[in-house]
Amino acid sequence: MNAIGERLLQALGTDAVRTEPEDLAVYAFDAYSEDRLPSAAVLPNSVREVTQTVRIATECGEPIVPRGAGTGLCGGAVPTRGGVVVSFARMNRILELDVPNRRARVQPGLINLDLSRATASEGLFYAPDPSSQKISMLGGNVGTNAGGPHCLSYGTTVNHVLGLEFVDSDGEVVHVAQDEAGYDLTGLLVGSEGTLGIVTAIDVRLMRLPEAVRVCVAVFGDVESASEAVSQIIGAGIVPIALEIMDKVITGAVEAAFHAGYPQEAGAVLLVEIAGLQEDMDAGEAALATIARKCGAISWRAAKSQAERDLLWAARKGAAGAVGRIAPNYYIQDCTVPRTKLPQAIHQVAAVARAHGLEVGNVFHAGDGNLHPLIMFDRREKRQVQAVIDAGSEILEACIALGGTISGEHGIGYEKRETLSRIFSADDLATMARVRDAIDPARRFNPDKIFPSGASCGEVRRVPA
Amino acid sequence: MNAIGERLLQALGTDAVRTEPEDLAVYAFDAYSEDRLPSAAVLPNSVREVTQTVRIATECGEPIVPRGAGTGLCGGAVPTRGGVVVSFARMNRILELDVPNRRARVQPGLINLDLSRATASEGLFYAPDPSSQKISMLGGNVGTNAGGPHCLSYGTTVNHVLGLEFVDSDGEVVHVAQDEAGYDLTGLLVGSEGTLGIVTAIDVRLMRLPEAVRVCVAVFGDVESASEAVSQIIGAGIVPIALEIMDKVITGAVEAAFHAGYPQEAGAVLLVEIAGLQEDMDAGEAALATIARKCGAISWRAAKSQAERDLLWAARKGAAGAVGRIAPNYYIQDCTVPRTKLPQAIHQVAAVARAHGLEVGNVFHAGDGNLHPLIMFDRREKRQVQAVIDAGSEILEACIALGGTISGEHGIGYEKRETLSRIFSADDLATMARVRDAIDPARRFNPDKIFPSGASCGEVRRVPA
Numbered sequence: 045m046n047a048i049g050e051r052l053l054q055a056l057g058t059d060a061v062r063t064e065p066e067d068l069a070v071y072a073f074d075a076y077s078e079d080r081l082p083s084a085a086v087l088p089n090s091v092r093e094v095t096q097t098v099r100i101a102t103e104c105g106e107p108i109v110p111r112g113a114g115t116g117l118c119g120g121a122v123p124t125r126g127g128v129v130v131s132f133a134r135m136n137r138i139l140e141l142d143v144p145n146r147r148a149r150v151q152p153g154l155i156n157l158d159l160s161r162a163t164a165s166e167g168l169f170y171a172p173d174p175s176s177q178k179i180s181m182l183g184g185n186v187g188t189n190a191g192g193p194h195c196l197s198y199g200t201t202v203n204h205v206l207g208l209e210f211v212d213s214d215g216e217v218v219h220v221a222q223d224e225a226g227y228d229l230t231g232l233l234v235g236s237e238g239t240l241g242i243v244t245a246i247d248v249r250l251m252r253l254p255e256a257v258r259v260c261v262a263v264f265g266d267v268e269s270a271s272e273a274v275s276q277i278i279g280a281g282i283v284p285i286a287l288e289i290m291d292k293v294i295t296g297a298v299e300a301a302f303h304a305g306y307p308q309e310a311g312a313v314l315l316v317e318i319a320g321l322q323e324d325m326d327a328g329e330a331a332l333a334t335i336a337r338k339c340g341a342i343s344w345r346a347a348k349s350q351a352e353r354d355l356l357w358a359a360r361k362g363a364a365g366a367v368g369r370i371a372p373n374y375y376i377q378d379c380t381v382p383r384t385k386l387p388q389a390i391h392q393v394a395a396v397a398r399a400h401g402l403e404v405g406n407v408f409h410a411g412d413g414n415l416h417p418l419i420m421f422d423r424r425e426k427r428q429v430q431a432v433i434d435a436g437s438e439i440l441e442a443c444i445a446l447g448g449t450i451s452g453e454h455g456i457g458y459e460k461r462e463t464l465s466r467i468f469s470a471d472d473l474a475t476m477a478r479v480r481d482a483i484d485p486a487r488r489f490n491p492d493k494i495f496p497s498g499a500s501c502g503e504v505r506r507v508p509a
Numbered sequence: 510m511n512a513i514g515e516r517l518l519q520a521l522g523t524d525a526v527r528t529e530p531e532d533l534a535v536y537a538f539d540a541y542s543e544d545r546l547p548s549a550a551v552l553p554n555s556v557r558e559v560t561q562t563v564r565i566a567t568e569c570g571e572p573i574v575p576r577g578a579g580t581g582l583c584g585g586a587v588p589t590r591g592g593v594v595v596s597f598a599r600m601n602r603i604l605e606l607d608v609p610n611r612r613a614r615v616q617p618g619l620i621n622l623d624l625s626r627a628t629a630s631e632g633l634f635y636a637p638d639p640s641s642q643k644i645s646m647l648g649g650n651v652g653t654n655a656g657g658p659h660c661l662s663y664g665t666t667v668n669h670v671l672g673l674e675f676v677d678s679d680g681e682v683v684h685v686a687q688d689e690a691g692y693d694l695t696g697l698l699v700g701s702e703g704t705l706g707i708v709t710a711i712d713v714r715l716m717r718l719p720e721a722v723r724v725c726v727a728v729f730g731d732v733e734s735a736s737e738a739v740s741q742i743i744g745a746g747i748v749p750i751a752l753e754i755m756d757k758v759i760t761g762a763v764e765a766a767f768h769a770g771y772p773q774e775a776g777a778v779l780l781v782e783i784a785g786l787q788e789d790m791d792a793g794e795a796a797l798a799t800i801a802r803k804c805g806a807i808s809w810r811a812a813k814s815q816a817e818r819d820l821l822w823a824a825r826k827g828a829a830g831a832v833g834r835i836a837p838n839y840y841i842q843d844c845t846v847p848r849t850k851l852p853q854a855i856h857q858v859a860a861v862a863r864a865h866g867l868e869v870g871n872v873f874h875a876g877d878g879n880l881h882p883l884i885m886f887d888r889r890e891k892r893q894v895q896a897v898i899d900a901g902s903e904i905l906e907a908c909i910a911l912g913g914t915i916s917g918e919h920g921i922g923y924e925k926r927e928t929l930s931r932i933f934s935a936d937d938l939a940t941m942a943r944v945r946d947a948i949d950p951a952r953r954f955n956p957d958k959i960f961p962s963g964a965s966c967g968e969v970r971r972v973p974a
Contacts, residue, residue, distance in 0.1 A: 144849065145847060189693070202693065216936045218936050218937050219934070222667075224914045224932055225915050225921055225929060225932055227945070227959075228667065228696050229697065230696070232692060232694065232696060235692070279609065324786070384609065449689045450690050456691065460690075464691055467689055468689075468691060471683050473691070475677065475948065478947040479692060482943040482947030494692075495691075
């Protein structure tokens with residue numbers, strides 16, 4: 045056994061520490077194509093066990109990689125340099141629920157959907173709803189500033205986190221709060237992908253469940269006309285709580301898996317949800333349906349029951365898994381363009397896939413201009429793997445050229461770090477790197493993530509004026 | 510003339526630089542009780558002039574204090590160590606207006622209200638609306654993360670800033686963006702009170718003007734019953750876009766100045782605004798009026814015209830100025846408590862004022878639990894000045910004891926910096942200080958602000974574990 049494994053076992057006991065390769069294998073990867081075994085994995089039960097882990101790792105000079113459910117798409121949770129993975133599977137409780145002030149304090153291992161389930165009887169819910177919400181953890185959601193279909197109206201994770209407790213690289217417990225005073229380090233920690241510290245408690249805002257919701261499905265001949273409907277809906281000053289598009293490939297896969305009633309022959313499906321007072325639902329739906337028809341919708345229908353609404357959403361959120369039925373492996377890219385550029389972006393995604401001989405399906409948070417091309421491949425064919433990685437980069441470049449950016453809601457991780465310098469100047473990156481180096485000078489937390497190789501204070505050279 | 514004045518004049522010319530004491534006097538103070546003349550003041554016309562100023566100040570070893578309209582309450586814009594004040598009075602333009610994507614890029618000297626005025630014809634507005642919005646500048650609003658009556662529903666400045674351009678302590682231009690990728694330094698810069706850099710451009714979110722608004726006035730016998738109505742309104746799941754209370758003292762002063770129709774004999778006035786679809790206004794008002802009456806409202810009325818609504822708001826936002834009619838000077842405190850603790854907080858404010866022999870009026874963003882006690886005094890009486898400062902601190906302590914915090918929307922500045930350690934631990938403060946020292950290692954930008962004296966990396970000692 046390696047030295048750090050031994051020290052961790054001594055301090056925390058066999059129940060909390062894994063050191064055998066067969067046990068460590070599950071901590072080696074996320075949904076990206078890289079994987080690497082850590083030296084050890086810790087499953088802490090308490091903040092104290094987290095601080096002990098950090099101190100031991102620091103003394104051993106080993107990196108520390110915090111891990112939620114490992115549903116990330118870009119290698120953010122992969123221990124690329126080995127070291128200790130800290131999994132939050134056991135720190136999964138709601139610590140405090142404050143109904144009158146609509147907030148909760150939770151542990152980072154709490155599964156996203158479990159929070160909404162636990163608060164539904166109080167008429168409350170937690171708004172950010174990544175498609176992975178049945179399994180992904182709030183700690184991971186905080187790390188990537190996770191989004192989801194309903195972020196169109198509610199905003200992403202950063203808009204719902206009021207404060208954090210985290211363990212810094214000295215093993216000290218630090219608290220930051222968005223609504224107190226001083227620097228707002230909450231917003232800095234959210235989306236920092238575990239590079240600044242290990243979050244051990246999260247104060248979240250809860251929202252009141254709307255009195256009524258309505259979920260509608262519009263069918264279009266092609267993605268362009270569905271996208272045009274999205275632009276016109278937003279342009280008309282209507283902000284539904286979700287506006288999602290699936291193309292023919294994805295709709296076919298989803299329908300085969302879920303039988304939710306999405307028409308398989310459709311060129312594109314638009315899923316729209318509105319929420320508010322019961323008495324406003326009919327007028328709201330009518331306004332949306334009128335715009336959809338003007339943009340060429342072939343059909344329009346509203347789900348008639350909670351069960352039907354749930355099924356439509358389960359199918360939409362299960363899109364990635366459903367693609368597993370039609371291809372051995374898939375790769376999901378996550379990038380954004382201004383909403384009005386969606387049709388162009390979809391054309392370019394298709395062109396990139398065609399050039400590499402790959403099949404691609406598209407599912408996207410259309411209201412936010414957030415694309416999720418799913419490229420299908422077979423991991424056993426080395427050439428295809430490389431083609432997929434190349435196609436992923438080319439899609440990012442296409443989005444940047446259209447005025448978009450390289451991540452909508454899944455972070456930068458390992459995959460996209462070199463691309464970050466396409467968005468930010470050397471001075472911009474140097475400023476971020478200074479902040480990182482101020483809080484984690486040894487870059488012990490999740491190394492190789494977010495920043496291009498070489499982006500530390502000393503390494504990124506500023507051009508002298 | 511001092512050395513830095515000479516160098517600035519040489520580089521930027523007489524039009525942009527002030528060095529004479531009589532010209533500098535206007536840059537010596539804000540609404541707090543401290544003042545100090547700077548060595549020089551610069552009124553840049555361009556980002557380039559800002560970078561030049563920063564470089565010259567750095568070479569001369571002088572501090573740099575950015576300044577908006579100087580409406581801050583806690584000494585944030587006071588050049589406590591002299592140095593160069595950079596006033597943004599001339600950089601006051603809208604650089605870009607992107608109506609389809611509802612965003613604008615503006616210069617920091619743009620007056621808050623001018624942005625909403627300039628975009629009203631497009632059906633848009635900028636939501637944060639501090640009472641100072643007729644004169645305060647967006648750069649200053651960013652520095653303090655300014656709020657306002659309508660932040661109850663719309664959130665504070667940080668929720669409306671999408672990105673920033675700033676000049677760092679090396680004189681380099683850095684851009685940060687909330688919706689791009691990498692660390693979200695936007696949220697860090699907002700509310701950092703000029704201690705991290707000088708903001709030179711702001712990307713803001715604009716909102717669509719609601720179809721209909723309704724402003725109502727409820728009259729209560731005392732502040733307790735008005736506060737109870739606020740708690741019950743929020744508890745019922747209704748979030749008006751504003752919920753403001755004025756006590757008898759403030760209502761009297763406001764009415765004498767504005768003749769807006771607020772009843773002077775009332776123990777407390779509740780101002781409520783709702784917004785949405787025209788057809789929902791009657792039902793919305795009825796729900797609010799029912800709750801108000803249940804809590805003991807003596808009367809309820811809705812403004813009948815835009816002119817009447819405007820007058821009610823002008824009077825409310827002019828409350829501080831109106832107090833000038835009844836006292837030679839006033840001091841405004843800014844602090845928060847959980848909404849349900851408002852009656853207790855008001856009692857304690859009264860007790861503190863009584864103990865010091867001072868008269869106090871209260872106007873507050875009740876929906877947010879954000880108090881603004883106005884203490885009246887006469888600056889010519891030294892003993893009264895000290896009593897006011899002491900009363901201000903005691904009010905902060907009372908709010909902390911009730912579970913609140915020391916700033917609602919005006920920042921920490923110079924006045925409250927020692928109090929910050931009542932909210933954050935030494936480890937918390939050390940983390941903030943590390944971030945500051947990473948970005949501005951020489952603490953050239955707005956020294957003496959936010960942090961308790963001694964709160965730098967080296968000076969705040971961590972307790973060894």
